[in-house]
Structure formats: structure tokens, C-alpha cells
Amino acid sequence: MNDDVLVTADNVSKKFCRDLKNSLWYGVSDIVGEMACRNGNRLELRTNEFWAVKDVSFELRRGECLGLIGPNGAGKSTLLRLLNGLIKPDIGTISVRGRVGALIALGAGFNPILTGRENIYVNGSVLGLSKHEIDRKLDEIIAFAEISDFIDAPVQTYSSGMQVRLGFAIAVQMEPDVLLIDEVLAVGDAGFRGKCYNAIYDLNKNCAVIFVSHTMQHVSRLCTFLMVLDRGKESFYGTNIPRGIEKYMELFDREQGLVIEPGASKITNIALSAPRTGDHYEIHYGDALSIQFDAHIEQTHPSIEISIGIANQSLELVAQCNSGPVTNIPWKGKAKRIDLSIEKLHITPGKYYLSIIMRDCNTNTMLSWHHLTTKLTVRGHFYSPAPIAYEGAWNIISVEQ
Amino acid sequence: MHSKLPEVIYTPDSQLRHPLQLLKHMWRDLIASRELAWRLFVRNISAMYRQTMLGYVWAFLPPLFTTFTFVFLNSQNIFSVGKTDIPYPAYVMIGTLLWQVFVDAMNSPLRVVNQSKSFLAKINFPREALILAGIGEVLFNFSIRLVLLVAVFIFYNVSLPVAAFLAPLGILSLMALGLMIGVLLVPLGVLYQDIEKGLPLITGMWMLLTPVVYPPPSSWPASLLSSINPVSPLLVTTREMLTGGSFSQMNGFMIVVTGTLILLFVGWVLYRLALPHLIERISA
Numbered sequence: 001m002n003d004d005v006l007v008t009a010d011n012v013s014k015k016f017c018r019d020l021k022n023s024l025w026y027g028v029s030d031i032v033g034e035m036a037c038r039n040g041n042r043l044e045l046r047t048n049e050f051w052a053v054k055d056v057s058f059e060l061r062r063g064e065c066l067g068l069i070g071p072n073g074a075g076k077s078t079l080l081r082l083l084n085g086l087i088k089p090d091i092g093t094i095s096v097r098g099r100v101g102a103l104i105a106l107g108a109g110f111n112p113i114l115t116g117r118e119n120i121y122v123n124g125s126v127l128g129l130s131k132h133e134i135d136r137k138l139d140e141i142i143a144f145a146e147i148s149d150f151i152d153a154p155v156q157t158y159s160s161g162m163q164v165r166l167g168f169a170i171a172v173q174m175e176p177d178v179l180l181i182d183e184v185l186a187v188g189d190a191g192f193r194g195k196c197y198n199a200i201y202d203l204n205k206n207c208a209v210i211f212v213s214h215t216m217q218h219v220s221r222l223c224t225f226l227m228v229l230d231r232g233k234e235s236f237y238g239t240n241i242p243r244g245i246e247k248y249m250e251l252f253d254r255e256q257g258l259v260i261e262p263g264a265s266k267i268t269n270i271a272l273s274a275p276r277t278g279d280h281y282e283i284h285y286g287d288a289l290s291i292q293f294d295a296h297i298e299q300t301h302p303s304i305e306i307s308i309g310i311a312n313q314s315l316e317l318v319a320q321c322n323s324g325p326v327t328n329i330p331w332k333g334k335a336k337r338i339d340l341s342i343e344k345l346h347i348t349p350g351k352y353y354l355s356i357i358m359r360d361c362n363t364n365t366m367l368s369w370h371h372l373t374t375k376l377t378v379r380g381h382f383y384s385p386a387p388i389a390y391e392g393a394w395n396i397i398s399v400e401q
Numbered sequence: 402m403h404s405k406l407p408e409v410i411y412t413p414d415s416q417l418r419h420p421l422q423l424l425k426h427m428w429r430d431l432i433a434s435r436e437l438a439w440r441l442f443v444r445n446i447s448a449m450y451r452q453t454m455l456g457y458v459w460a461f462l463p464p465l466f467t468t469f470t471f472v473f474l475n476s477q478n479i480f481s482v483g484k485t486d487i488p489y490p491a492y493v494m495i496g497t498l499l500w501q502v503f504v505d506a507m508n509s510p511l512r513v514v515n516q517s518k519s520f521l522a523k524i525n526f527p528r529e530a531l532i533l534a535g536i537g538e539v540l541f542n543f544s545i546r547l548v549l550l551v552a553v554f555i556f557y558n559v560s561l562p563v564a565a566f567l568a569p570l571g572i573l574s575l576m577a578l579g580l581m582i583g584v585l586l587v588p589l590g591v592l593y594q595d596i597e598k599g600l601p602l603i604t605g606m607w608m609l610l611t612p613v614v615y616p617p618p619s620s621w622p623a624s625l626l627s628s629i630n631p632v633s634p635l636l637v638t639t640r641e642m643l644t645g646g647s648f649s650q651m652n653g654f655m656i657v658v659t660g661t662l663i664l665l666f667v668g669w670v671l672y673r674l675a676l677p678h679l680i681e682r683i684s685a
Binding site: 006016023024026027028030031033034035036037038042082084085086087088089090091092093094095096098100102104105106111113114118121122125126127128130132177216237 | 406407408409410411412413415416417418436437440441445447448451452519520522523524526527547588589592593630670671674677678679680681682
């Protein structure tokens with residue numbers, strides 16, 4: 001039962017230092033301490049130190065995949081480096097069984113002057129592949145990287161994408177028991193990314209994967225466990241991936257938004273037909289939503305267009321509602337109450353921002369832009385990597401053969 | 402089947418608390434690093450001169466230039482060294498080549514570690530491989546220069562004495578001494594660039610304070626140069642192995658070699674223990 005646990009982290013903590021001079025000096029004293037067989041001073045923070053990773057514990061078995069997500073500087077990469085044995089924990093124990101592979105520094109040890117072929121051998125050896133293994137897999141590596149025309153050209157003539165392809169192709173040839181992946185999938189073109197995914201899927205069948213990513217799509221596709229790190233601490237750990245992703249998204253709830261009103265025209269009293277908790281509105285997936293606001297237009301504009309956009313946590317626009325040119329209203333004068341109703345809101349559960357823009361259609365000048373000022377949380381019992389989830393009607397019947 | 406997988410445990414404890422295990426791991430990694438070391442070595446030497454026009458000539462130039470300088474100074478009596486057993490150019494050539502081995506070996510560990518910082522910090526591989534590849538490079542450069550030495554011996558018609566078969570031992574001991582100092586300097590040298598900046602200064606002066614281009618002085622206090630300076634007995638003895646004559650500093654040779662071997666082992670342990678701490682500091 002316990003045999004299949006490949007990675008165990010038990011209350012692991014690691015300190016880092018903010019200040020270079022201090023850091024170097026602590027380095028010297030830690031080394032002296034290590035040589036003197038002392039373990040002292042590990043529990044307390046010295047001047048300018050902070051916990052980069054604090055009290056992290058988990059277990060991972062073969063075939064499982066742990067996703068590590070969190071804001072920049074949350075300690076994800078530090079945790080990977082601890083697991084890889086590159087740095088020592090200050091507190092706690094890590095045990096790793098079997099061969100460890102890492103898709104981290106793709107193309108590490110590439111010498112720019114040497115050819116791609118020569119570098120395959122160097123990089124392969126660095127990753128722990130024997131010459132025999134590389135010989136056997138050479139053709140496969142070149143084919144996977146799709147750079148057979150350039151394989152005998154110096155690596156310095158490669159584009160950065162090609163270098164990464166070659167690096168990935170080599171690294172993926174390892175047959176690891178534990179595989180560490182650090183955001184390498186953000187590179188390469190779309191076609192190659194897909195290929196990398198399939199390769200990782202295949203590897204994951206026979207190994208335990210620990211995967212750092214900022215792309216929730218990838219996390220929800222690959223991971224069986226999710227850990228959200230925030231300033232070194234576990235703020236979520238479990239198998240409920242959607243819940244974890246939500247938790248992660250909550251960490252970014254600090255977006256202030258932006259109001260640009262170049263003239264005297266204004267939008268005020270923005271309100272949503274949904275209950276409000278704190279500074280954000282909450283709505284259930286599939287519910288109706290109406291958005292209201294007042295527009296004060298100070299000059300004559302024969303034709304005005306209003307558009308309301310919904311952006312996700314990554315600030316990517318996922319949906320939009322456009323009024324088209326509105327000409328039949330004397331815009332100037334009294335404030336106008338504007339009300340937009342959406343019958344069913346089918347955006348995937350998560351956190352969103354609303355933007356409202358009013359433009360003069362003829363001159364294309366902006367009258368008012370409330371950028372990401374309104375926060376909207378869509379509740380639901382699922383997470384989807386797609387921004388829109390239709391509520392279709394499913395009909396399933398048996399077919400006579 | 403799975404229970405047979407090797408397990409690695411990382412704890413905050415000093416590895417010195419489990420000395421037997423440490424020794425076992427050192428041995429295991431040394432064995433495991435041979436192939437990688439060979440790859441890195443091949444990579445380094447094949448890349449070393451690829452982007453040059455003169456190619457391997459660069460390996461000859463430094464000792465050649467040093468030799469010319471001192472032969473010229475000596476011939477003009479600006480810098481006079483008195484009588485040597487063999488023609489002075491050959492004498493200087495041997496001295497410079499031997500000195501160069503020592504210096505190369507001393508610079509090598511810090512150089513390879515600093516060059517490999519970026520992937521040391523990201524990939525776990527047997528760290529011994531870097532040092533071994535560095536030693537390989539030192540040996541390679543030396544063997545290229547050996548051609549010079551042979552040429553000089555033939556040109557001046559110097560015949561090799563019987564003791565010359567011991568010379569490889571002497572050369573290895575010079576390398577070991579350099580390597581020992583170099584490895585011990587790695588922890589501090591990676592953290593503080595002072596070491597890398599200071600080394601060329603010190604080696605320049607050190608060479609002049611070592612009987613490289615002149616015979617060891619016998620009168621006090623100049624004789625201190627050879628009795629305090631650990632390079633001196635190794636270099637002088639190795640040169641004596643190549644040129645004949647009695648071994649004048651054999652005691653010193655034995656003491657330095659013994660000390661070197663002990664400290665080299667200490668340096669190896671230090672290197673292993675220090676690396677995780679260094680990696681933590683250089684890439685935080």
C-alpha cells in the first residue's frame with residue numbers, strides 16, 4: 001500500500017533572504033555550520049529572512065499529478081527545487097523514490113557553438129541518460145523536436161523556440177518515476193504545445209508528476225491533486241480542483257479597476273441585479289442578470305454605442321454585449337437610466353470583472369470607460385477550462401444494431 | 402518491485418551526522434559522474450577552439466610567450482639566474498609548463514562551477530562530474546603543451562634521465578595541489594566574486610615567488626621561497642625528475658603530497674556539503 005508513494009513532503013519549510021549581503025553571509029555561516037555538524041539557527045528567521053515555503057506536506061503516488069499554483073513568488077519553484085534535492089529544507093523531511101526527471105531548465109548545458117546533435121548527448125547526460133540510451137533514442141528525439149534539417153547546425157543559430165523543442169524532446173525521453181514540471185509548456189507554438197501535453201499524459205501513467213503552472217486550463221486537465229500556495233503557505237490542498245482554482249483566483253481579488261472619463265460625460269450608479277457580498281456581486285451559473293447604470297452626457301452626440309464586457313481573472317475578455325449605434329435618443333440633457341438584461345448567464349463559474357464603455361459612433365471618441373470596476377462572482381458546481389459552458393439538452397437513446 | 406526503488410531523503414540535518422552514508426554517496430556519485438564528466442569534457446574541448454582561427458595554437462601560446470620573455474631578459478642580463486643544469490630555454494619551458502598545470506588546476510573548480518551555475522541551480526546531477534571534467538581539460542591542455550616540451554628537448558639535445566618515468570607522478574601531484582586549493586576556494590568563491598578577481602593577482606605574484614624560471618635559492622632568507630611555498634618542492638622535484646640531478650626537496654615533496662591528499666578529501670566533502678547552500682544563494 002505504502003509502496004507506491006513516490007514523493008512525501010512532511011512539514012517542509014524553507015527560508016530565503018531578501019538582502020544580498022546578508023544572504024551571502026548566511027550562506028557562509030550555513031556552510032560552516034554544516035561542516036561543524038551543527039544544525040542550529042534553522043528555526044528562527046535571521047534579519048531580512050522570510051519563509052519562502054512554510055509547513056508544506058503532501059504525498060504523491062504513481063499515476064497521480066499534483067498541480068502547484070499560486071501567485072508569483074508564492075514558493076512554487078522553491079518547492080520544486082527542494083523536491084529535486086537542489087536545496088535543503090530548513091525544517092521537515094522530503095523523501096523521493098526512484099528516478100527523478102525534470103522538465104525545468106530545458107536545454108540546460110547546451111553549448112551554443114556545438115551542433116544540435118552534439119548537444120543532445122551533453123544535455124542527455126546532464127539529465128542522467130546514458131550514452132546507450134541516447135543512441136537508442138536519438139532518432140526519436142530529432143523527430144519529436146521536428147528540427148531534422150538543422151540538427152547539424154550550431155545551436156546558436158536556432159530560434160529560441162527550436163532550442164526549447166530540442167530541450168523538451170530530450171527531457172521527455174527520460175523514463176522517470178517522479179517528474180517535475182515548471183511552466184515549460186508556456187513556450188513553443190500551439191502545435192508543439194499539444195504534442196508536449198500528450199507526451200506528459202503518457203509519462204504520467206507511469207510516474208508521479210508535480211506540475212507548476214499559471215494556466216488553469218492545463219491544471220484542470222492534468223492534475224489529480226491541487227495545492228495553492230500563497231506566500232509560502234498552503235492555502236488549499238485537495239482533489240477538488242475547481243474549488244482550488246477558485247481559491248487561487250480569490251488571491252487576486254485586489255484589482256482596483258480604472259475609470260477614464262475624458263470629458264464631462266459620466267457613468268454613475270452601476271448596479272447589478274444580484275446579491276452583493278463585500279465588493280462583489282454573486283450570481284449562480286445560468287441565472288438571469290441585469291446591469292443598470294446612469295449615463296450623464298454633457299454634449300450633443302447623435303449616435304452613441306454602449307458595450308459591456310466581462311473579463312476573467314487573467315483579464316481576458318470572455319463575453320461582450322454590444323448595443324450598436326443608438327440614435328433615437330436625445331442623449332444630451334437629463335441623465336439616462338440604462339438597463340441591460342441577460343436572460344441566462346452561461347459563463348463558467350469563477351471570478352469576473354465588468355467593464356462598461358460608451359463611445360460616440362461618428363467620431364469614435366470615448367465618453368466614459370469603466371474598466372474592470374465591477375466584480376462579479378459566478379457560483380457553480382463545476383469548473384471548465386472553457387469560458388462559456390452551454391446548458392444544452394442532452395438526448396441519449398440506444399440504437400438498434 | 403516498487404519497494405526496490407532507491408529512496409532519497411532530504412532533511413535539514415548536516416550530512417556529516419551520517420559519515421558512513423556520506424562516504425557511500427560520495428563513492429556512488431563519483432562512479433555515476435564518469436560518463437557525464439566525459440561528455441562535458443568532450444563538449445568543452447570541442448567548443449573551446451571552434452570559434453578561433455588559430456585553434457589549438459592557443460594552448461601553446463601562453464607558455465611560449467612566458468619562455469621567450471624570460472629567455473630574453475636572461476640573455477640581456479636584465480634578469481640573471483646563474484647556471485642551470487640544462488640550457489636555460491629548456492629550463493624555463495619545463496618550469497612554465499609545470500607551473501601552468503598547477504595554476505590551471507587551481508582555477509578549474511571555481512571556473513567550472515561558475516560557468517555551470519545556471520544548470521547547477523536547476524538540475525540535479527552528480528556534482529563531481531563538473532570537477533572531473535575540469536581536471537580532464539587541464540590534462541588535455543597539458544598534453545598539448547607536452548609537444549612543446551618534446552620539441553625543446555630535441556632541439557637542445559637534452560636527454561631524459563631514468564627518473565623521468567616518475568615525472569607523471571610529479572605532474573599529478575602538482576595538479577592535485579592546485580585542485581585541492583581550487584576546490585577549497587569554491588564555496589567562498591561562488592558567494593563572493595573577490596576570490597575570482599583576486600586569483601589572477603595572486604598567481605601572478607606567486608609564480609615569481611616560486612622557483613619556476615630560476616633555480617631554488619639556497620641562501621637564507623631567499624631559501625624561504627622554497628621551504629614555505631608548497632608548490633616549490635613539487636615543481637622542483639618534478640623538474641629534477643625530468644632533467645636529472647639529485648632530488649633536493651624530497652622531504653618537502655612527501656609532506657606536501659600527503660597534506661594535499663588529505664585536504665583534497667576535505668575539499669571534496671566541503672564541496673558536496675556546500676553546494677546546496679551555494680545554489681540557494683546564487684539563484685534565489
